[in-house]
Amino acid sequence: xxxxxxxxxxxxxxxxxxxxxxxxxxxxxxxxxxxxxxxxxxxxxxxxxxxxxxxxxxxxxxxxxxxxxxxxxxxxxxxxxxxxxxxxxxxxxxxxxxxxxxxxxxxxxxxxxxxxxxxxxxxxxxxxxxxxxxxxxxxxxxxxxxxxxxxxxxxxxxxxxxxxxxxxxxxxx
Amino acid sequence: xxxxxxxxxxxxxxxxxxxxxxxxxxxxxxxxxxxxxxxxxxxxxxxxxxxxxxxxxxxxxxxxxxxxxxxxxxxxxxxxxxxxxxxxxxxxxxxxxxxxxxxxxxxxxxxxxxxxxxxxxxxxxxxxxxxxxxxxxxxxxxxxxxxxxxxxxxxxxxxxxxxxxxxxxxxxxxxxxxxxxxxxxxxxxxxxxxxxxxxxxxxxxxxxxxxxxxxxxxxxxxxxxxxxxxxxxxxxxxxxxxxxxxxxxxxxxxxxxxxxxxxxxxxxxxxxxxxxxxxxxxxxxxxxxxxxxxxxxxxxxxxxxxxxxxxxxxxxxxxxxxxxxxxxxxxxxxxxxxxxxxxxxxxxxxxxxxxxxxxxxxxxxxxxxxxxxxxxxxxxxxxxxxxxxxxxxxxxxxxxxxxxxxxxxxxxxxxxxxxxxxxxxxxxxxxxxxxxxxxxxxxxxxxxxxxxxxxxxxxxxxxxxxxxxxxxxxxxxxxxxxxxxxxxxxxxxxxxxxxxxxxxxxxxxxxxxxxxxxxxxxxxxxxxxxxxxxxxxxxxxxxxxxxxxxxxxxxxxxxxxxxxxxxxxxxxxxxxxxxxxxxxxxxxxxxxxxxxxxxxxxxxxxxxxxxxxxxxxxxxxxxxxxxxxxxxxxxxxxxxxxxxxxxxxxxxxxxxxxxxxxxxxxxxxxxxxxxxxxxxxxxxxxxxxxxxxxxxxxxxxxxxxxxxxxxxxxxxxxxxxxxxxxxxxxxxxxxxxxxxxxxx
Numbered sequence: 048x049x050x051x052x053x054x055x056x057x058x059x060x061x062x063x064x065x066x067x068x069x070x071x072x073x074x075x076x077x078x079x080x081x082x083x084x085x086x087x088x089x090x091x092x093x094x095x096x097x098x099x100x101x102x103x104x105x106x107x108x109x110x111x112x113x114x115x116x117x118x119x120x121x122x123x124x125x126x127x128x129x130x131x132x133x134x135x136x137x138x139x140x141x142x143x144x145x146x147x148x149x150x151x152x153x154x155x156x157x158x159x160x161x162x163x164x165x166x167x168x169x170x171x172x173x174x175x176x177x178x179x180x181x182x183x184x185x186x187x188x189x190x191x192x193x194x195x196x197x198x199x200x201x202x203x204x205x206x207x208x209x210x211x212x213x214x215x216x217x218x219x220x
Numbered sequence: 221x222x223x224x225x226x227x228x229x230x231x232x233x234x235x236x237x238x239x240x241x242x243x244x245x246x247x248x249x250x251x252x253x254x255x256x257x258x259x260x261x262x263x264x265x266x267x268x269x270x271x272x273x274x275x276x277x278x279x280x281x282x283x284x285x286x287x288x289x290x291x292x293x294x295x296x297x298x299x300x301x302x303x304x305x306x307x308x309x310x311x312x313x314x315x316x317x318x319x320x321x322x323x324x325x326x327x328x329x330x331x332x333x334x335x336x337x338x339x340x341x342x343x344x345x346x347x348x349x350x351x352x353x354x355x356x357x358x359x360x361x362x363x364x365x366x367x368x369x370x371x372x373x374x375x376x377x378x379x380x381x382x383x384x385x386x387x388x389x390x391x392x393x394x395x396x397x398x399x400x401x402x403x404x405x406x407x408x409x410x411x412x413x414x415x416x417x418x419x420x421x422x423x424x425x426x427x428x429x430x431x432x433x434x435x436x437x438x439x440x441x442x443x444x445x446x447x448x449x450x451x452x453x454x455x456x457x458x459x460x461x462x463x464x465x466x467x468x469x470x471x472x473x474x475x476x477x478x479x480x481x482x483x484x485x486x487x488x489x490x491x492x493x494x495x496x497x498x499x500x501x502x503x504x505x506x507x508x509x510x511x512x513x514x515x516x517x518x519x520x521x522x523x524x525x526x527x528x529x530x531x532x533x534x535x536x537x538x539x540x541x542x543x544x545x546x547x548x549x550x551x552x553x554x555x556x557x558x559x560x561x562x563x564x565x566x567x568x569x570x571x572x573x574x575x576x577x578x579x580x581x582x583x584x585x586x587x588x589x590x591x592x593x594x595x596x597x598x599x600x601x602x603x604x605x606x607x608x609x610x611x612x613x614x615x616x617x618x619x620x621x622x623x624x625x626x627x628x629x630x631x632x633x634x635x636x637x638x639x640x641x642x643x644x645x646x647x648x649x650x651x652x653x654x655x656x657x658x659x660x661x662x663x664x665x666x667x668x669x670x671x672x673x674x675x676x677x678x679x680x681x682x683x684x685x686x687x688x689x690x691x692x693x694x695x696x697x698x699x700x701x702x703x704x705x706x707x708x709x710x711x712x713x714x715x716x717x718x719x720x721x722x723x724x725x726x727x728x729x730x731x732x733x734x735x736x737x738x739x740x741x742x743x744x745x746x747x748x749x750x751x752x753x754x755x756x757x758x759x760x761x762x763x764x765x766x767x768x769x770x771x772x773x774x775x776x777x778x779x780x781x782x783x784x785x786x787x788x789x790x791x792x793x794x795x796x797x798x799x800x801x802x803x804x805x806x807x808x809x810x811x812x813x814x815x816x817x818x819x820x821x822x823x824x825x826x827x828x829x830x831x832x833x834x835x836x837x838x839x840x841x842x843x844x845x846x847x848x849x850x851x852x853x854x855x856x857x858x859x860x861x862x863x864x865x866x867x868x869x870x871x872x873x874x875x876x877x878x879x880x881x882x883x884x885x886x887x888x889x890x891x892x893x894x895x896x897x898x899x900x901x902x903x904x905x906x907x908x909x910x911x912x913x914x915x916x917x918x919x920x921x922x923x924x925x926x927x928x929x930x931x932x933x934x935x936x937x938x939x940x941x942x943x944x945x946x947x948x949x950x951x952x953x954x955x956x957x958x959x960x961x962x963x964x
Contacts, residue, residue: 055496074496074517081516085471090463091456093636094515095587096669100900103587130456139455146454150446150866153874154288155453156460156587156636181909188900190587190637191288192877194908196870 060120064089065132075121080104082120083129091130091159095188102187103156105163110210112167130159133166141208142166145200153191161187165201166210173206268426269320270299270374275415278303278402279311283321284367285358285608286314286449287638288874289929290867293448295367297864301441302375302433304399305414312448314632317610322355324370325362354611359643359759361831361927364863368925369432376430385420386412435861444866449634461606461633464593466662470499471515472654474667475522476507476675478894479532480756484508486528492521501525504653505646506675511654515666522668532893534754538681541890542578544751545683545703554701554749557731561743566697567689573782574687577774577953579767581755581888582679583903588636589672590647594655595662596621601628602662603652606635608643612715616645620652639878640759644677644714673903674895677714677758678888680704680730684771690783695794697743698775702768704730705754714756732764733934734772737829738797755890761878762830762933769828770883770955773938777824778951787942788813788825788838799858799921800827800834806856806917811838820844821851824943826935833926834858834919837876837939839912841947847964848944850880850912853936858919860926865918868928873914875932881906883937885958910963 055074062069064087071086078097083089083106095103097116104115109125134140139147142162152158161184168175168183175183180198189197272279282295296312315321379399386404387394389412396407403411435442452458477484484503492498492510497517501510508525512518535541548554592605594617601621607613610630618625635642647667654663667675682704689697708727727750734746760766780790788808795801804827808814811823821842828835835858840851855876862868885904889896897903937955944961945951952960 055494057496073514077514077516081514084463085514085516088465090459090465093460093587094462094589094666096900097519098669098899098901101587101905134455136451136455136457139451143454147446147450150444150450150870152288152447152450152453153290153870154587154635154637155449155458158453159456162454184908186907188587188905188907190585190639190878190905192874192881192906192911193870194906194911195873195914197908 056121058121062120062123062127064127065129071120073120076119078116079106079118079120079123079127080115083115089129089131093156093159095157095160100188101157102160102164105160105187107163107166110170112163130162133162140166141204142169142200145203149196149200149203151193151196151200153193157187157189161189161197165197169201169204169208170210173204173208175201268374268377269318270371271303271378273414273418273421275418277311278305278309278414279313281315281321282312283315283318283356284363285606285632285635285638285642287358287606287608287635287642289871290447290864291358291363293445294364294864294867295371296448297440297445298367298371299375301438302372303379305402307440307445307448309402317354317356317614317630317632319355319611323357323362323366324355325366326355326357326360354609354615356609356611357643358608358638359640360763361929361931364927365925372432373430376432377426380427380430381421381424382414382417384424385417389417389420441863442861444864447867458634460588460636461593461604462588462591462636462664462666464604464633464664466593466595469593469662469664470511470513470658471518472509472511472663472665473515473518473522474507474509474650474665474671475525475527476671477527477529478674479529480675480895481506481533482530484527485530488526489521489524491524491526495521495524500657502653502657505649507650509650509654509657509665511658511663515664519668534893535890536893537891538580538889541681541754542683544754545681548749548751549683549685549701549703554703554747556745557748558735558744558746560741560745561697563697563699563743563745566743567687567699570689570691570696572687572689573778574685575775575778575951575953577684577686577771579682579770579955580886581681581757582760582766582882582886583673583676583888583897584637584639584641584760585673585900585903585905586635586637586639586641589667589669590641591664591666592648592651593662593664594648594651596623596652596655596659599623599627601652601655602631603628603648604631604633605648605651606633606638606642607645607648608635608638608640609645612645613648616649617652620649621656639761640763641676643759646675646714669900670898673898676888677710677756679760679766679882680707680757681754682767684768686771686775688775688779690779693783693785695741695776695779695783695790698741698745698779700734700746700772700775701749702731702734702746702771703749703751704764704767705752705757706730706750707757707759707764710753710757711759729764731768733768733828733830737772738800739776739794740796741794755888755895761875762930765828765830765930765934766879766882766937769826769830769934770937770941773826773828773935774941774953777826777938777942777945781945791825791827797829797834799919800829802921803827803834803836803856803858803919806919807836807838807854810854810856810915810917811840811852813838820947822943822947824939824941824946826939826942828935830931830934831927833860833931834921835931835935837932837935839936839939839943841940841943843947844964847962848947849964850940853880853912853914855914855932855935856917856919857928857931858921858926859928859931860921860924862918862920863925868918869916871928872916872918872932875928875930876914876936877906877911879933879936880940883940883955883957884963885956887956887959
């Protein structure tokens with residue numbers, strides 16, 4: 048929503064994403080979301096609102112969830128994990144397994160962001176109650192209304208759910 | 221290249237078919253879109269347009285838009301059940317657009333099309349009408365009903381062919397063969413995989429009308445199945461239109477006239493040239509397409525482009541839109557759509573209870589903003605898009621690019637929500653314009669959330685006025701005036717360009733939910749009024765029922781209180797339709813309707829026959845100071861036959877919340893000819909903490925099947941309004957409720 052400055056500063060920016068090193072030459076004001084999606088092809092992270100209202104673009108930086116639509120790429124400090132780094136179809140993370148088990152997704156567009164937010168919650172609090180789940184997940188909109196299954200999936204995760212450090216070596220690569 | 225890619229890229233359009241019964245016979249050459257492929261692999265066989273078998277496996281074509289409703293899995297299981305193969309062992313794809321994949325439930329009858337053609341041919345030509353009424357359409361919760369017999373017949377026909385093939389190959393009597401888990405079982409118990417029978421199956425004619433398994437023999441249908449899209453959607457690997465990536469692709473966005481539907485007078489992009497990656501801007505339709513090397517660069521450039529817009533073709537304020545509806549009712553030129561008994565006499569001799577209800581425009585607000593990718597190269601146009609009407613996309617693409625429809629490939633992707641929004645083709649049109657401009661290079665055009673919110677085909681604004689009476693505790697008369705802008709005219713204008721108002725008799729959307737209710741009301745009349753042209757209006761989950769059932773059920777609730785009769789008992793007293801009584805009795809039991817509630821709590825009920833299905837909801841609300849809280853929702857819906865209970869439960873919850881979300885908070889307003897809401901801050905979608913627990917009871921009344929995608933949407937708003945009245949004594953007749961009360 049903020050007026051962007053007219054000053055475009057094209058810079059070479061180095062990023063570590065899902066355990067891999069990337070280098071992009073880009074306007075440092077560009078939100079990380081559009082670097083991930085358009086420059087690097089990591090399209091699991093979704094554009095929903097562009098202003099931090101819907102949570103579809105959530106990613107982890109050093110294990111902490113952030114809105115990639117609000118984060119200029121030049122300001123990123125730390126290692127990035129996207130949904131692609133959380134797990135894969137062949138080797139899903141336990142959160143993803145719980146999502147699959149509970150058949151959470153309908154259209155599925157918001158779900159990468161939902162799982163990133165669930166990760167952020169569960170890493171700090173492995174047995175959240177309903178209010179804690181609400182507080183942690185309220186930033187993630189779902190137009191299909193899958194909330195009850197999201198809640199069930201989160202609650203089903205055992206306390207020994209594996210959170211691999213800051214996820215820096217989580218890729219299969 | 222994997223199978224999916226092969227089919228998406230190589231199939232060509234098959235036109236000129238007659239539909240109906242077609243799927244039972246082996247298609248003529250070039251009529252089965254799976255056989256028509258010019259470079260089809262030699263080792264594959266397309267037994268029906270729904271099944272493709274090659275040496276690597278079985279692929280089922282589920283030719284309906286997957287927008288979250290789980291239709292692809294349900295359609296595939298219908299085939300897989302009869303084919304005797306597990307859903308987990310097959311590949312499911314959408315496939316190419318083709319008239320073979322007609323939705324025989326929704327596609328207008330020939331006589332309706334003839335009437336439409338007669339009305340508008342002078343303006344647009346018969347060809348245009350035919351081309352635009354493409355029958356492969358996903359909507360109105362019709363896909364399962366449409367597929368219920370034909371998809372199973374396709375599976376049964378393919379199974380019969382494979383048995384014949386095995387009989388020929390092994391020289392045994394086919395009657396001695398059975399099938400199991402993707403194999404033909406020989407008399408010696410040896411199993412022959414379907415995939416090894418392709419050569420022998422090539423020339424065998426499928427049976428015209430193969431028998432179907434009785435329900436008692438179903439192994440997969442009737443049981444919850446894992447969704448075919450679940451793993452990809454939970455790992456970020458499901459591909460939506462917005463995710464398509466092609467070599468050398470450019471990224472674009474749109475800057476649209478805030479006066480929806482009006483054009484561009486002049487634009488100046490000189491300031492945009494300072495944005496890195498900016499390539500160019502072009503004026504098309506009602507806006508500017510801004511092309512760059514990155515979507516964000518395109519969005520930044522769009523902000524810098526200065527445009528002089530044409531004026532809005534509708535009144536400038538919401539108040540004027542609402543006034544237009546009231547004026548249309550007052551002019552009393554509406555059409556009578558239902559008339560039972562003698563309403564005039566009944567209302568002349570008694571105290572009349574009356575009320576005027578109003579609902580605003582609503583936006584679809586799909587989580588995935590509108591987008592499409594297109595590429596025009598060597599006379600070939602490819603479109604990648606989430607479309608609920610891929611044949612229309614094909615037509616629109618051909619028109620804009622100046623190529624034949626046969627030269628247009630439409631690749632239908634997953635949709636990040638549809639709800640009717642993706643029946644439109646505005647987002648496809650803009651992508652094709654960009655592709656024509658940048659010929660040889662693919663372009664992805666992504667709308668900003670703000671463009672998506674301010675340029676929808678909205679759920680119509682509508683007004684409902686009732687007058688009714690009760691005699692000795694019984695509802696005696698009900699007279700309903702409903703008014704909205706014509707959805708059909710608005711839709712036709714977008715498809716055909718400038719047309720006169722389409723005759724009212726075609727606009728059944730405006731009275732949906734009021735005509736075929738099973739209530740036994742002695743004196744009942746419905747008059748439909750059409751306002752002047754207002755904002756563009758379109759097909760929204762639940763369509764006309766989303767307003768009309770709010771009007772009708774609220775009126776019945778008001779009359780129940782006027783009669784001093786329990787509102788649930790009043791509804792039951794008017795119903796002798798057993799499935800309808802049954803859902804009402806269910807929600808009464810689920811909610812303990814007859815038991816007293818604590819102080820500060822109350823319940824409301826609503827009932828409707830929604831697209832033929834009996835649906836009821838009870839909502840319990842509570843009050844803390846000035847805040848209203850939805851404690852719990854109880855929903856009972858008769859689906860006829862439950863094919864996948866877990867998915868049905870998800871769809872009922874989803875459609876209930878969709879209705880409640882709109883009724884609680886949803887409102888699109890107009891000021892200075894512009895839609896005021898731009899994003900999720902001023903157009904609220906329910907968040908997790910605002911969502912009540914929803915208890916669902918699925919009824920199965922028998923042989924007839926009903927769709928479920930929209931079934932929970934219409935009854936939520938009246939049940940909530942009725943509950944709020946029961947709690948507060950305040951009858952809120954104007955939505956959204958949040959304009960009158962605060963929700964917590």
